[in-house]
Amino acid sequence: MRKTFYFLTLCAGLSTSIFAQDQKETVEKIVKEATENSQLKVLAHELLDVVGPRLVGTPELKEAHDWAVETYTDWGISAENQQWGVWKGWDRGITHIDLVNPRSVSLEGMQLAWSPSTSSKGIEAEVVILPKAKDSLSFQKMINQVKGKFVLVSMPQPTGRPDENWEEWATPESFEKMKKDRDALNDAWDARIKATGYSSRELPKILEEAGAVGIITSNWSRGFGVNKVFSAYTEDIPMVDIALEDYGLLYRLAEYGDKPSIKVVAQSKDLGEVPTFNTIAQIKGSEKPDEYVILSAHFDSWDGAQGATDNGTGTLVMMEAMRILKEVYPNPKRTILVGHWSSEEQGLNGSRAFVKDHPEIVAGVQAVFNQDNGTGRVANISGNGFLNAYDYLGSWLNAVPDEVADIETHFPGAPGRGGSDYASFVAAGAPAFNLSSLSWNYWNYTWHTNRDTYDKIVWDDLQNNAILTAVLAYMASEDDEKTSREQIVLPVNKRTGAQMTWPEPRDGNRRGGLDN
Structure with a gap:
């Protein structure tokens, strides 16, 4: 009996040793x-x-x-x-955006995903800032100002430098002043959007219905020359994102009364x-x-x-x-x-x-x-x-x-x-x-x-x-063993006081962008 046990133990040891050697060789390979x-x-x-x-x-x-x-x-x-x-x-085609008045320069930007197309000749029109209203009623009275215009709907950033750049080079007082001023601009722009009575996602469609010929955003990503690029919310007019630097140029020209005009060619295809x-x-x-x-x-x-x-x-x-x-x-x-x-x-x-x-x-x-x-x-x-x-x-x-x-x-x-x-x-x-x-x-x-x-x-x-x-x-x-699926007991949610539960499976959206 002892000899049999010794033999089995020896075999098990050899098997383990062989597997360890095979494992090492495979990892090396x-x-x-x-x-x-x-x-x-x-x-x-x-x-x-x-x-x-x-x-x-x-x-x-x-x-x-x-x-x-x-x-x-x-x-x-x-x-x-x-x-x-x-x-x-x-199908994304060519996007080309040019400032044509008061001077000529090509701007950095692109149409947003699923944006409607322009004609091959493009659209040329004046650029205006989203009207500033006291409340939704006054906004409805002002909205005709956007007819035939491109509309700027994003806050102009006061600086295109990321915060770490300011922190390295500015005085502490200057850095804090910049952040305070930027926070105030954010608050003011949020109030401007809220006064329209619509969310920032709803607003492009409302401006389109009011006769705007295009919507311009600038979604800065807090780094040099970097913008987030997501999707359009319009049905028939182009929606484009323009780099912080060029967006700021358009905003200042409009704010100072210089009546900037741009030409946008955005040739995409709706493939159904x-x-x-x-x-x-x-x-x-x-x-x-x-x-x-x-x-x-x-x-x-x-x-x-x-x-x-x-x-x-x-x-x-x-x-x-x-x-x-x-x-x-x-x-x-x-x-x-x-x-x-x-x-x-x-x-x-x-x-x-x-x-x-x-x-x-x-x-x-x-x-x-x-x-x-x-x-x-x-x-x-x-x-x-x-x-x-x-x-x-x-x-x-x-x-x-x-x-x-x-x-x-x-x-x-x-x-x-x-x-x-x-x-x-x-x-x-x-x-x-x-x-x-x-x-x-x-x-x-x-x-x-x-x-x-x-x-x-x-x-x-x-x-x-x-x-x-x-x-x-x-x-x-x-691995010789099948992995365990045993789940932990989740804690109580500190905010609600309710017992947390395991996430539930969900099906994917199988008709994306097709069902309104």
């Missing part, structure tokens, strides 16, 4: 493939330079989906585009109803094909620039990780699936639809690894409220090379309720984790801005994240 044969720059060029931004409903997003399927197929990875809904189709997709690729599991390790990143972007760090970089990380795994780990124990979701920017719609449409995959999820917030090294991972997340995620992270895994963890954490596509899976009870990155001034300079471009990518950090993702996927796939 992952690192070598990522560092010596990186495809990140090639992929970035093809996605960001050639395809460009990927607004949902545009031809560019469909082109990106097709490119991804072709790329995965070339790597020997099964891939397809899965339609989950339809969207308002739109178009299908929208998720790209799904997978390496089938050899032992547990109905259990899934999911790599996750949204494919769509706003289209003020190239969508490089939101979320081109997350997309590149997941594609590169899949390529590496196919090369060094072609027969995973569990199925490794990657989801490139569309319409994340409008409310996680693609991933929510996938979760709704594929309960069998969600039921088999071992782990979801999502990356979204920029180009920086992954620096933070939360257990998202899964009680035993430390037991398995901590073990997987332990296999990541030290130079890659300088990561702060929070266990068990609290369930994510939005912000990125991992939340769609968390709501369904599947262990999903966001690989949260260092900032690199993401929120001011690249998040949804006109400066989210290829040159903002930090390649060493991106390579770091591809290695991290590939190792985590490998470890999750090889």
Whole structure:
């Protein structure tokens, strides 16, 4: 009996030792493939330079989906585009904005997403400031002033310098005075909008109905030369965003009575109803094909620039990780699936639809690894409220090379309720984790801005994240145990006094921009 026990113990020890050696060798192969044969720059060029931004409903997003399927197929990875809904189709054309009076100069700006088009000849008209009224009744009496005019509807910024620039160079007294003056301007502009009786979102349509020929915004992002670029709210007239510097020029000219005129050419196309997709690729599991390790990143972007760090970089990380795994780990124990979701920017719609449409995959999820917030090294991972997340995620992270895994963890954490596509899976009870990155001034300079471009990518950090993702996927796939889905007991909401509950799954909006 003792000999049998000794033999079994010896075998178990040898098995553990062999697995540890295999694990070490596989991780080394992952690192070598990522560092010596990186495809990140090639992929970035093809996605960001050639395809460009990927607004949902545009031809560019469909082109990106097709490119991804072709790329995965070339790597020997099964891939397809899965339609989950339809969207308002739109094709961004050329935007050109010129000041024509009292002098001539081309201005920096662009039409907002889904903006109506001008004719090929464009529109030339005077620029006026949103009328200043005492209340909504007086606003209705003044609104005829906008007929035949372009209307400025954003507050003119008193400075185009970010606060850190002021803090470095100004006297403390000057810095505080600037902030005080800016706060007063903000308050005054908020009061100006409120007096109209409409929200800033409703106002463009009201001005359009009053006969305005175009709406001009400037949504400064608190950095040098950076504006947020979102969507239009008009139906028939163009809505454009103009850079802080040129917007200030127009505002001052109008304020001083110089009657500025501009010419706007904004040639876009309304494409009607178009299908929208998720790209799904997978390496089938050899032992547990109905259990899934999911790599996750949204494919769509706003289209003020190239969508490089939101979320081109997350997309590149997941594609590169899949390529590496196919090369060094072609027969995973569990199925490794990657989801490139569309319409994340409008409310996680693609991933929510996938979760709704594929309960069998969600039921088999071992782990979801999502990356979204920029180009920086992954620096933070939360257990998202899964009680035993430390037991398995901590073990997987332990296999990541030290130079890659300088990561702060929070266990068990609290369930994510939005912000990125991992939340769609968390709501369904599947262990999903966001690989949260260092900032690199993401929120001011690249998040949804006109400066989210290829040159903002930090390649060493991106390579770091591809290695991290590939190792985590490998470890999750090889784990002998299925991950626990046990959830923490959530605390009482301090504000309401009510017991907090786990987020509920929601379906995606499957008819975006089409139903009023």
